[in-house]
Amino acid sequence: MSDTTQTTRRTAGDLAAALAAGETTSVALTQAHLDRIAAVDGSADAGVHAFLHVDAEGALAAAVASDERRAAxxxxxxxxxxxxxxxxxxxxTGLPTTCGSKILxxxxxxxxxxxxxxxxxxxxxxxxKTNMDEFAMGSSTEHSAYGPTxxxxDLERIPGGSGGGSAAAVAAFEAPxxxxxxxxxxxxxxxxxTGTVGVKPTYGGVSRYGLVAMANSLDQVGPVTRTVLDAALLHELIGGHDPLDSTSVDQPVPGLVEAARQGATGDLTGLRVGVITELQGEGYQAGVxxxxxxxxxxxxxxxxxxVEVSCPSFVHALATYYLVMPCEASSNLAKFDAMRYGMRVLPEGVDAPSAEQVMRATRDAGFGDEVKxxxxxxxxxxxxxxxxxxxxxxxRVRTLISRDFEAAFGQVDVLVSPTAPTTAFKLGEKLDDPLxxxxxxxxxxxANLAGVPGISLPSGLADEDGLPAGFQVLAPAMADDRLYRVGAALEAALHDRWGGPLLDKVPALEGVAR
Incomplete structure (x- = not known):
């Protein structure tokens, strides 16, 4: 295994410890990851294609500044x-932000x-900047205007969406x-x-200022990492009140790193875990x-x-979401009118087009099918x-779902379910079937409809295809620390069973054609 591969396979916590001990430098770590990106990321036609824009110059300049601070x-x-x-x-600032769309x-x-x-x-x-479904609309990162991740x-399969680029970058050891x-x-x-750890914080627990909104009442920024502890470290950094965000909760971030370290001891005595009856069974892959x-x-x-817990309104969550989200998305995307920013397309064959004609031509050329x-x-x-x-x-149904959460959390400390019904499907397999x-x-x-936090961590490989499955933990609003306690305990137990992290089993991807 090359020095670059050894470096990039270390967790963020390990890399931070190595920096603190003087065993390496930020420049060395950053260059190793840039080299890894160059080796395996490729393009939409070959390679992982996790990144839309790589800022080698800016990253190395920041790494130099970090090393200078440490030396001082x-x-x-x-x-x-x-x-x-x-x-x-x-x-x-200074880097493109496209939202995976031609219009930006x-x-x-x-x-x-x-x-x-x-x-x-x-x-x-x-x-x-990592690839994504256009304006975050999709579950496979196939709706990116710049090609799929x-x-x-398995390079013939999807990495999930809309944030498949971030997850694939972490899983491919392109970023810790x-x-x-x-x-x-x-x-x-x-x-x-992708066998990574992903966290949706409590709504309002992490600032949304500067997030190009799809659905304001649902969107939330969160960490993507290889371990629960790494997620806690990143979540604590980005979390907390922001006066620039009117939806930001003015409360301190719970002790997430402490909770993760406590959970890693493997003791969950006294914790009540509720298995959501409605989120298992028919439609779920046997291996998952x-x-x-x-x-x-x-x-x-x-x-x-x-214990088993029933949340009967959850059966209506999908239909509810696919009414609330498009309504908010329609309102948010109205600002792309070809007048203020983004691309502008003039209609063909019109000598003096009206503003409405220019807007229609621009949206037709700039938005993809799923966004439309x-x-x-x-x-x-x-x-x-x-x-x-x-x-x-x-x-109104959204309110019922929130009430189901409240009733459930009156009985248990956390709720759990599989994260997704199946493992990764093949590219193109569901592209023409939106439902x-x-x-x-x-x-x-x-969780998004109610604003509660959730974490997904790898639960192993499904027997049918040898691909990762996920285990989801949900907690009450502003009790994000419970996610990290339970997640770290399960992660430690699973690592003992597997003999190490699940991502140790991911293909090396060395020599991927570019």
Whole structure:
């Protein structure tokens, strides 16, 4: 194994410890990951294609500054000098932010998202921007205008979506840490199918300022990592109140790193775990369920009490989400009018086009099919005569889902389910069947509708195809620390069973054609 491969396979926590001990430098770590990206990322036609833009110059400059701070004995954040990747839906000064769409091709924002600013202030070199479904609309990263990302476990399969680029970058050892966003499962579902750890924080627990919104009441920024502890380290860094975000919760971040370290001891005595009846059974792959039930046995062995809990309104979550989200997306994407920013297309054969004609031509050329589909659906549901029948009804059902969570958390400390019904499907397999694609978010959507936090961690490889499956843990709002305690305990037990991290089994990808 080459020195670069050995370096990039280490966790963020390990890399931070090596930096603190003077065993390496941020420049060496950053260059190793840039070399790894050059070796395996390739393009949409070959390779992982996790990145849309790699900023080697900026990342190395930040790494040099980190090494200088360390040499000078300045106070440092625990992750100072550890490289990170950022989903291309978060604004970055000096770097393109395209949201995976042609309509924003080449746009360079004049400001950083708050989470990006916190990364920079803590000294983390930003390797680049990761691929995504256009405007975060999709479950496979096949709806990116710049071509699909591929799953490092099998390059003919999807890495999940919409944040498949961030998950694939971490799984392919191109970045030890990444930021994603989760509107209906876009961090957790990619985590499940790539064997990575993905966290959706409590709504409002991490700033959304600078996140190009798809659905304001659902979107949330969160960490994508290889271990639960790494996720806790990154979550604590980006979390906390932000006065620039009106939805930001003015409460301190719970002790996430402490909770992860406590959980890693393997003691869950006194914890009550609720298995959601409605999120298992028909429609779930046998191998996914097998790994899920094995994980439940490990939680029981750790001292947790595992019981069944019914959340009857969850059966309506998918339909509710696919009314609320398109309505909010339709409103948000109205700003792309070809007048203020983004691309502008003039209609053919029109000498003096009106603003409406220019806007129509621009949106037709700039938006992909899935984005158009959701804009049309949302606009219809919000139109006069249909608002109460569709959007209003969906909001009422959303309240019922929140009440189901409240009732469940009155009985148990956390809720659990498989993260996704199946392992990664093949590229193109569901691209022409939107309803089949939407079903991938069946288990993750309820958390977004209620605003509660959730984590997905690898539960093993499914027997049918040898691909990763995910285990989801949900907690009450602002009790994110419970996710890390339970997640770290299960992770430790699973690592003991596997003889190491699941990602040790991922293909090396060396020599991938570019």
């Amino acid at each position: 004995g300045a106070p440092l954040h625990a992750l100072d000098g550890v490289p990170v990747a950022v989903k291309d839906v978060l604004t970055t 091709e080449g746009w360079i924002p004049p400001y950083d998202a708050t989470v990006v600013r916190r990364l920079k202030d803590a000294g983390l070199p930003i390797l680049g 591929r799953n490092p476990w 840490l990444a930021l994603g966003t989760d509107t209906g499962g876009s961090i957790r579902q990619p985590g499940a199918v 369920l097998a790994r899920f039930h094995e994980s439940l046995e490990l939680l029981t062995a750790a001292g947790a009490e595992v 589909r959701r804009i049309i659906l949302g606009t219809y549901a919000l139109s006069s005569g249909y608002y109460d029948a569709y959007y209003g009804t969906a909001q 089949a694609m939407y079903l991938n978010d069946l288990a993750t959507i309820p």
